[in-house]
Every structure is written in C-alpha cells, then in structure tokens.
Amino acid sequence: MQHPPPRHQGGGLIRGIPAILSVVSAFVIWELYVRVSGISPLMLPAPSRVLEQMVQNRALLWHNTLPTIQATLSGFALSVSVAFALSIVLDFMPRVRRALFPIFVVSQTLPLVAIAPLVVLWFGFDLTPKILLVALVTFFPMLVALVDGYASTDPEIEALLRSMGASRRVLFRTARLPSAMPYFFAGLRISITYAVVAAIFAEYVGARAGLGIVILNAKNSFRPDLVLAAVVISSVLTLVLFAATALLQRIVLRWRDVGEVR
Amino acid sequence: MTALAMQGVGITLGGTVVLDDITLHVAEGEFVSILGPSGAGKSTIFRLLTGALRHDRGMVTAGGRPLDQGEPGFAFMPQRDALMPWRRILDNLTLGLEVQGMARREARARVLPLLSAFGLAGFERHYPAQLSGGMRQRAALLRTLVQGRPVQLLDEPFGALDALTRTQMQAWFEDRWREARWTTLLVTHDVREAVALSDRIYVLSRRPARVIAEIPVPAPRPRLGRAPGPDAHALEAQLVDILLTQTGDQT
Known part of the structure; x- marks a missing residue:
C-alpha cells in the first residue's frame, strides 16, 4: 500500500x-x-526575566492574544472552507483546474511584506485584513494538499467502483475524498503554523490590538523582554493549534493507527 | 443458456491494435478461463467488460442482450484486492450493494450470513490492514459475489499471494465454487491454475490478441487437494506448448 x-x-x-x-x-x-x-537586559534578557515580564504583564498579553487567536482561527477556517469547496470544483472540472492553477501559484509568490500593508490600506485596521492575509497564506497549501490527495486515489479502487456502476459523484465520495484525507491533514498541520505567523505579521503592519502590536510597541520602546514574551505566547499558541490538528487527525484517520492482528 | 458472449470483438488503443478478434462465450454456471502470455490484452478484455473501455468492432452480449455501454452487467475482482483501507471489512463487503443504492442496514444483513463460509467471521469490524493476504483476497472475492451479478470476472485473483497461500486459496475456492456454481470468467497466466479450476480454457495469442485455442477440461471435480491425474499433466504441457509458440517470436 x-x-x-x-x-x-x-x-x-x-x-x-x-x-x-x-x-x-x-x-x-x-x-x-x-x-x-x-x-544588558536591553540587549538580551534572561529567560527568567522574560517569564517575570509575562507574569507582570499578563493582563496586557491576554488582552492582545485574543484578537490574534480570533484572526488566526477565522482566517484559517475561511481558507480551509474555500480550499475545500474549490478543490471539489477543480476535481470535477479538469479544464477549470488547468485554467486557475497558475493563478493560485502566483498568489503564493506575492511577498507578504508588500501585500500586507496594501490589504490593511484597503480593508482598514479591523479584523478583516488579518483574516484575509491568514487566508491568503494558508489557502494554497490546503488546496494543493487536497488536489494531490484526490489524485493519489488507487486506480484499481476506481476501476472497481466503475465496474459497480458508480457515478462520478459516488466515486468522489467513496474513494477520492477518503484517499485525500491523509494529504488534507498533512496540509492542515503545515498551514496552521503559517496561520499564526501571518496573523501576527498582519497585526504588526497595522492593527489596534494583537500580539503583533505588542511586539511592535515593545520593540519601539526597547523592551526585548516583552518582545520575547509575545514570541513565547505565539509559539505556545502555534503548538496548541498544531496539537489540535494532530488530535483531529488521530480521530478521523483511526484506520491508519490500527495494529496488525493476524 | 449463454451468460456472456463476445463476437469478433476488437479494440485499438492509441494506434495499437490490442484486441484483434476475440470470440468467446461463457454458459451459465460454467467456469471459463482466459489464458495468455503477459501483455496479451487479457486485462483489456475485462476493462472492456466493466465499461472502462469501449470496443471498436464486434459485439458483446450479456444474457443474450447486447451489453449497454455503461451499464454494469458483471461483478469484477481486480488483481490486487483493492479493499479500501479506510473502510472496515464489513463496509468493504457492502460497497457494491451500497453503490447499487441498497440501504446500509439491508446490505449488511445480506453480507453477514456469508462471512463464516469465507473465513471472515469475527473480522467484520477489522480494517483491511489487519488481515492476512489470503483473508483480504477472500474478502475481495466475497465483495464481488454479493453484488448478485450474473457473471463474475476474476482478474488473476490469486496472483499476488505467496505460493502456499495461493494453493490453499485455489482449493478453498474450488470447494466454494462447486457448491454455488457461479458463472465465472477468470483471467490468468498460470497454466496450472487454469487447468485446475476451469471447465474450458481460451488461449490468447500475443498482441494483437486473438483466440487461438479453445480447450475443454473434462477432468472430474474436485481436482485440488489430491495429486493431479496424467490427463491434467498432458493438458498443462499442451497449453505451455501453445503459449511458448506465442512468446517465442519475441525473444
């Protein structure tokens, strides 16, 4: 196999x-x-000092972590839903796939540094530009994972289903979609790590609150200890989300974890 | 009564004539094998019968009526078991019935009583990866048979098994077949298997494939599980000779 x-x-x-x-x-x-x-702690603060700052500024940090979580999850949900819906369309219409795929590839080559300020300029300082940037960064890996996943379907299973009289729709539902699930979760794990970084960067470019803003303000007031405190939180956030996708994969792909009982 | 007939069937794929002139028939309750050198187009015949390909010349009839393109008339067992690794054995077995539109509960009720005869009782909740090669092959066979199609198409069903398991599976299969007499068309390149299981054997030429011999196997059943008679050996030798004339030119 x-x-x-x-x-x-x-x-x-x-x-x-x-x-x-x-x-x-x-x-x-x-x-x-x-x-x-x-x-000097202005150059390199000790881990103990970073920890101390995290405790001291916990209200500030917590207050600014929530918008980051919100942007990450909303943007990620948007990108996964759109990627999923579009992947189905592309799977059923190979011509559309050939027409649109180069555009998606180009969307990946856009430098975030240039795009983020524009998106903030167009959509303001609220949540919308963050969601869009997170979605932009995570959309393509998800789409590629799904499209590759469909293509990985065992041709013998497809031949078998056709011999049973399965329609293209039944073929998709019973063979191509389940075949794509391991690829989907691989894409999910990669994208979720991009998502947090994209959200923080979008905030950094322009926002009212968020970990990106904490980092920006701390940097401007020469507080590397606070910058690192925000970094610690963003790492923990990424790890938690990563673990959540791994757990979800465990549940959905139960069949891959079975032992051999012969 | 003829369950399946092919009359002068030919197909050209990408400019290559793969099947030149295939004329054969399978009577109801009969076990017929197609024997041919590797790459002769044996599997192409099945792809054509399962609707994956369309023939250019000739006619295919099922139960006396021309085969409607796209309408599945035969149950097909591919070379490898093609069990879906994400479905439990029971859900793999009901696949064909579900595709036909049968409710899951009804399909399960149809399959469950058959499990013990196929040595799968107690394994219905397992995933395919948890089963041995022989069990997986029996599951694939049961998945084929429960579809209730008039003809079973078996594409080298034991080819992927190790020699010992293959011998066991063939004997087991003969027992099952003698009870049920499924109308069967088997594709194989294993001369011994064809002689052991078939009522009649068609031998294909190398590509472009034609039927070059039709050989009845009169030996009484059961044939497996005891020493084969001298007739069987003579027949095997004869078939090997025919096949060698077909591959000889190429080397």
Missing part, C-alpha cells in the same frame, strides 16, 4: 524526553550566559 505503516501508540512521553531535554538545556545555557556575561 502507499500508506506508511501504522504507528504504534503509547510511549509518547518517553519518546518526547530527548526533545524536552534539549529545550530545557538551551534555556539553561541562555540563562547562564546572561548571568555570567552580565549583558
């Missing part, structure tokens, strides 16, 4: 130990370096 062998469950904590150890030791080295060298 084309699918990777089933992963065995359990032992996740044990397998995670090396990763946890390397992260912890990186922070320890960082902390030691700051203390020993006596470098």
Whole structure:
C-alpha cells in the first residue's frame, strides 16, 4: 500500500524526553550566559526575566492574544472552507483546474511584506485584513494538499467502483475524498503554523490590538523582554493549534493507527 | 443458456491494435478461463467488460442482450484486492450493494450470513490492514459475489499471494465454487491454475490478441487437494506448448 505503516501508540512521553531535554538545556545555557556575561537586559534578557515580564504583564498579553487567536482561527477556517469547496470544483472540472492553477501559484509568490500593508490600506485596521492575509497564506497549501490527495486515489479502487456502476459523484465520495484525507491533514498541520505567523505579521503592519502590536510597541520602546514574551505566547499558541490538528487527525484517520492482528 | 458472449470483438488503443478478434462465450454456471502470455490484452478484455473501455468492432452480449455501454452487467475482482483501507471489512463487503443504492442496514444483513463460509467471521469490524493476504483476497472475492451479478470476472485473483497461500486459496475456492456454481470468467497466466479450476480454457495469442485455442477440461471435480491425474499433466504441457509458440517470436 502507499500508506506508511501504522504507528504504534503509547510511549509518547518517553519518546518526547530527548526533545524536552534539549529545550530545557538551551534555556539553561541562555540563562547562564546572561548571568555570567552580565549583558544588558536591553540587549538580551534572561529567560527568567522574560517569564517575570509575562507574569507582570499578563493582563496586557491576554488582552492582545485574543484578537490574534480570533484572526488566526477565522482566517484559517475561511481558507480551509474555500480550499475545500474549490478543490471539489477543480476535481470535477479538469479544464477549470488547468485554467486557475497558475493563478493560485502566483498568489503564493506575492511577498507578504508588500501585500500586507496594501490589504490593511484597503480593508482598514479591523479584523478583516488579518483574516484575509491568514487566508491568503494558508489557502494554497490546503488546496494543493487536497488536489494531490484526490489524485493519489488507487486506480484499481476506481476501476472497481466503475465496474459497480458508480457515478462520478459516488466515486468522489467513496474513494477520492477518503484517499485525500491523509494529504488534507498533512496540509492542515503545515498551514496552521503559517496561520499564526501571518496573523501576527498582519497585526504588526497595522492593527489596534494583537500580539503583533505588542511586539511592535515593545520593540519601539526597547523592551526585548516583552518582545520575547509575545514570541513565547505565539509559539505556545502555534503548538496548541498544531496539537489540535494532530488530535483531529488521530480521530478521523483511526484506520491508519490500527495494529496488525493476524 | 449463454451468460456472456463476445463476437469478433476488437479494440485499438492509441494506434495499437490490442484486441484483434476475440470470440468467446461463457454458459451459465460454467467456469471459463482466459489464458495468455503477459501483455496479451487479457486485462483489456475485462476493462472492456466493466465499461472502462469501449470496443471498436464486434459485439458483446450479456444474457443474450447486447451489453449497454455503461451499464454494469458483471461483478469484477481486480488483481490486487483493492479493499479500501479506510473502510472496515464489513463496509468493504457492502460497497457494491451500497453503490447499487441498497440501504446500509439491508446490505449488511445480506453480507453477514456469508462471512463464516469465507473465513471472515469475527473480522467484520477489522480494517483491511489487519488481515492476512489470503483473508483480504477472500474478502475481495466475497465483495464481488454479493453484488448478485450474473457473471463474475476474476482478474488473476490469486496472483499476488505467496505460493502456499495461493494453493490453499485455489482449493478453498474450488470447494466454494462447486457448491454455488457461479458463472465465472477468470483471467490468468498460470497454466496450472487454469487447468485446475476451469471447465474450458481460451488461449490468447500475443498482441494483437486473438483466440487461438479453445480447450475443454473434462477432468472430474474436485481436482485440488489430491495429486493431479496424467490427463491434467498432458493438458498443462499442451497449453505451455501453445503459449511458448506465442512468446517465442519475441525473444
């Protein structure tokens, strides 16, 4: 089969130990370096100071994290729904696919640095431009994942369904869509990490609130400790969303995790 | 009564004549094999019968009526099992009935009583990846048979199995077939398999394919599970000779 062998469950904590150890030791080295060298916290704040700032400014950070979450999730939901709907159209109409695909590729080559200010200029400082930018960044990976996924359908399964008298619609529903699911989730995991970054960048360019604004203000007032505090939050946010998609994949693709009981 | 007949059927694909003149028939309750060298176009015949291809010349009739293009008349078992890895065994087995529009509950009720005869009882909730090659092949066969089509088209159904499992599966299959007498058209390049299972064997030439021999197999059944008689050996030798004349020119 084309699918990777089933992963065995359990032992996740044990397998995670090396990763946890390397992260912890990186922070320890960082902390030691700051203390020993006596470098100014305006240049490089110690992890302990970043943590302290996070606690002190928790109200501010929380207040600004919510808009980022909102922009990320709304933009991502928009892009996944549009990509899904469009992928179905493209799968049923190969000619439309050939006509539109180059446009989508071009949409990916647009530099976010140039596009973001324009989108903010056109749509204002509210949520709309953030949603649009997140959607723009995540749309193409999702679309490609789905289109590739449909194409990965086993031709023998398709031949079998046709011999049963299945229509193109039944073929899509029973074979092509389920075949695309592993690709869909791979795309989802990649896109969700882009989504958070895109939302923060969109805020950075122009917003009333959000982690991007925290970073912008902290930078302008020479507060690297606050910049890093916002970075920590955005990393945690990304990891949580990543874990959520992994969990969803576990549930939907149950069949890939089955062990062999022969 | 003739269940399936092909009369002077020919097909040209991309400028190559793949099937030149295929004339054959399968009577109701009969087991017929198509034997041919590799790449002779055996699978093309099935693609044509399952509606994946359209023939250019000749006529195909099912149950005496010309086969409507696009209307499925035959149940098809592809070379590899083609079980959907995301569907449990039971849901794979009901696939054909569901495509026909039968409600899931009714389709399951139709399939469940057949599981034990196919050695699948207790495995209906498993996924295909959890089953052995032989079990998967039996599941694929049951999925073919439950569709209730008048003719079963089997495309090298045991070809992907290891030798031991293949021998077991052939003997098991013969037992099932003797009980039910499904009208069957088998495509194979395995001479021994064709002789062991068939009532009649058609031998194809190399491409462009024509029927070059039609050979009845009179040996009494069951044939498998005991030493084959001298007749079977003679027949196998004869078929190998015919096939060798077909491949000889190319080498």
